Amino acid sequence: MDSRLVARSGIIALFLVLASLFACAQKTNLDSGAAEPRAEDLSIPQTQLIQPEVLIRLLKAARADRPLVLQVGSHVLYAEAHIPGAEYTGPAGLQGRVESLPRTRFIVLYCGCCALNRCCNVAPAFTKLRDMGFTNVKVLYLADNFGISWVNQGYRVERGR
Numbered sequence: 001m002d003s004r005l006v007a008r009s010g011i012i013a014l015f016l017v018l019a020s021l022f023a024c025a026q027k028t029n030l031d032s033g034a035a036e037p038r039a040e041d042l043s044i045p046q047t048q049l050i051q052p053e054v055l056i057r058l059l060k061a062a063r064a065d066r067p068l069v070l071q072v073g074s075h076v077l078y079a080e081a082h083i084p085g086a087e088y089t090g091p092a093g094l095q096g097r098v099e100s101l102p103r104t105r106f107i108v109l110y111c112g113c114c115a116l117n118r119c120c121n122v123a124p125a126f127t128k129l130r131d132m133g134f135t136n137v138k139v140l141y142l143a144d145n146f147g148i149s150w151v152n153q154g155y156r157v158e159r160g161r
Helices: 003-032 052-059 075-080 094-098 122-131
Strands: 068-071 107-110 137-140
Parallel strands (some): 107 137
């Protein structure tokens, strides 16, 4: 493959990721009216957050006890690296993926584009599932982003798709 094409593809992917991060940051700042979002502004209750270590243990459980893990962020980020077994829905495909599931199904959501308190994808997805009647929904707590809070911690990832 032509090295210039590879370089251009990398630049395009980087641009898409940065554009996604900028859009989230702009939306968060417009919604809150504050220059910096605060942890207490997070619309997801602390009791609904799940730490990475806890999720890893759950993913090793018997298949029937494992949560359905859905990535609700950018497909570029998902293709780069995602939690093993996680499904990509993005913001737009979430409802279609879950509408036929029992409302008691254990679901874990994550995005990974940025710190959880700045993410413009996870809170709307969480609210959507709650509004649909889902009662067992958790959000993966990523303090920084997927790269720092998962990949750099040495947790397993899958790539592609």
